Amino acid sequence: MSKFQRLAEHFIEQINHQKLPAGARLPALRKVTKQHQVSMTTATRAYQYLQQTGWIYARPQAGYFVSSRIKDTAFPVLTQLLMEQRDPKKYAPSRGYNPYSAFFSPLGTSMIAPQLLPSTALQRSIKRVAHRASQPLFQYPDIQGDMILRSALTDHLRRYGLAFSSQELVITNGCIDSVKKAIETLTREGDTIAIGSPCFSGLLDLLTTLSRQVIEVPIGQDGIDLPQFEGLLKQGKVKASLFSTNNINPNGISFSNQQKQALAELAARYQTPMIEDDVYFELSHQKDVPLPAKYWDQQGYVIWCGSFSKILAEGMRLGWCHPGRYFSDYMRKHTLTSFGVNGLVQSCMAEFINTGEYRSHVHKVRYQMAQQIHQYQQVLSKSLPENAKISTPQGGMVLWIQIPGLNTVQLEADAQQLKIDIRSGACFSTHDFYRDCFRINCGWPLEPKAEQHNTHQQLLTLCELIQSSVNK
Structure with missing residues (x-):
């Protein structure tokens, strides 16, 4: 194990034993170098590794903090009974596998923010x-x-x-x-x-x-x-x-x-x-x-x-x-x-x-997407009903969410009225199997002052809409 991995394992052990609880701020990098007698490069790589694997997250001008880790979630899996030959043409008109929106919303299309x-x-x-x-x-x-x-x-x-x-x-x-x-x-x-x-x-x-x-x-x-x-x-x-x-x-x-x-x-x-x-x-x-x-x-x-x-x-x-x-x-x-x-x-x-x-861009954007995915997870876990299941993706820029009993086709239509674009589970299958699931894009930072679409507020509004739908 390399130096930065040993240092990272030290913090992981502290997090697992609640010595560093969720939300706790980690020591500044300069302090880490002195406490553990390592170089700045080693300390930085250790924090990058912890951030990349979801143990910590960064807040601009504030430092690094312990994540509230989202546990791996088992989502519904198509049954063998539904493995049949299907003609998607028969379902596309009602499903709209790639629905068109007359407006742009950062939660809809899977893409990275221009900035x-x-x-x-x-x-x-x-x-x-x-x-x-x-x-x-x-x-x-x-x-x-x-x-x-x-x-x-x-x-x-x-x-x-x-x-x-x-x-x-x-x-x-x-x-x-x-x-x-x-x-x-x-x-x-x-x-x-x-x-x-x-x-x-x-x-x-x-x-x-x-x-x-x-x-x-x-x-x-x-x-x-x-x-x-x-x-x-x-x-x-x-x-x-x-x-x-x-x-x-x-x-x-x-x-x-x-x-x-x-x-x-x-x-x-x-x-x-x-x-x-x-x-x-x-x-x-x-x-x-x-x-x-x-x-x-x-x-x-x-x-x-x-x-x-x-x-x-x-x-x-x-x-x-x-x-x-x-x-x-x-x-x-x-x-x-x-x-x-x-x-x-x-x-x-x-x-x-x-x-x-x-190559430099790929390296940077990988870390950025991992961080943003975590931030979206935190907002959703605090704002959605307790029975909500939130994915723990290994990569990419989207989250898959299930709320048992919720009609996400109707949710998608209601969200459109509020100029919020999401993708219901019906878009991802010819079957009715995922109608309580939906997908959101996490490619936009959740920093209202830093981007024009106010993604953070859209996400909170979506969660409020879901809560009101579930409570009806």
């Missing part, structure tokens, strides 16, 4: 690229993606232990574009795809648009129900599967390495491709960034899709895909439906990665 994005650094990269722009920049881009960006991306991923060649990657217009092309490459209209339950509403929207059938496979606190999924593969009921494996939207969990390895092996054993939507893998709240199932893919049956946009700037619409053994077919579909991705945006992203600024 947390590295706008100045990104603008510098854009200026540098534009200043030295050559004629090729204004021509049709390489259909597979700019080699400079693909090389920068492979170097970046190698730091996580993912050893891919730049020749294996395809640059796309965001993760959802990568997933769409993968679905169109692997399946046809009317084919059935296995998806996780709950499933990100945007994926249900996509499958509805593409006229694919779905079978929802239960995902609980311990991950995906592998025996039930393998049963589908044995019976040949699905042409492909589509799963998020890390920091899943909406429940925030990540599959274990054992499950990811099993998924990759099942895809190969039954020769049934798996599309992996890994848009949040870099937004882990843990010490290490989790590996994708693609890491264990020995035969190329896993099609790995990711994005820069979600963590850096949604408007960039820039992602990637590793199509594995389906590379030729994927490129054929990509070529027929696209003339490539904006060359200027690709060059700017490559510049941003190669300067080290992207």
Whole structure:
């Protein structure tokens, strides 16, 4: 154990024995260095580790404080009886898997607040690229993606232990574009795809648009129900599967390495491709960034899709895909439906990665999201009914909440009247199984004076609305 880990364990032990109760202020860093005879670097890393793992949280200009830790919560899991082939088109009109709001509310769409994005650094990269722009920049881009960006991306991923060649990657217009092309490459209209339950509403929207059938496979606190999924593969009921494996939207969990390895092996054993939507893998709240199932893919049956946009700037619409053994077919579909991705945006992203600024941003925003998630949890735990269940996500930027007996479809409609946007559980399934659950975005800081939408007040107003609904 390193010095900073030993120091962190000292504080964890004090917290567990109530020597440092919830809300207690921790010693200032300079005092820690003197008390424990460690460097400022060691003390800072220890506090960062404690903050990242949820033991403490920071308050600007105030210091570090002990968290009221939210216990891991078991949420309802789809039963085997509901694992049936479904046509999402029959449910989308009433569900509205990705409901449109005529106004913006920070609790609705999963996104990071603009003030947390590295706008100045990104603008510098854009200026540098534009200043030295050559004629090729204004021509049709390489259909597979700019080699400079693909090389920068492979170097970046190698730091996580993912050893891919730049020749294996395809640059796309965001993760959802990568997933769409993968679905169109692997399946046809009317084919059935296995998806996780709950499933990100945007994926249900996509499958509805593409006229694919779905079978929802239960995902609980311990991950995906592998025996039930393998049963589908044995019976040949699905042409492909589509799963998020890390920091899943909406429940925030990540599959274990054992499950990811099993998924990759099942895809190969039954020769049934798996599309992996890994848009949040870099937004882990843990010490290490989790590996994708693609890491264990020995035969190329896993099609790995990711994005820069979600963590850096949604408007960039820039992602990637590793199509594995389906590379030729994927490129054929990509070529027929696209003339490539904006060359200027690709060059700017490559510049941003190669300067080290992207990696620095990822590191900062991971800590920031972990902190904000904790702050939202604290507000909700104090303001919601006692029977409320609040998720303890391992990453990402959303919280999944269940209040038994609450009609969250009605809650969503009532909140809209107050200009508050949330997502009811009905958005994340073709079944009525999650109608007492809802999702909120935690990408905006809870500092009313620091942001224009007054997210803190919106959150409190939402809690008051829930209390009044429960008490009726």
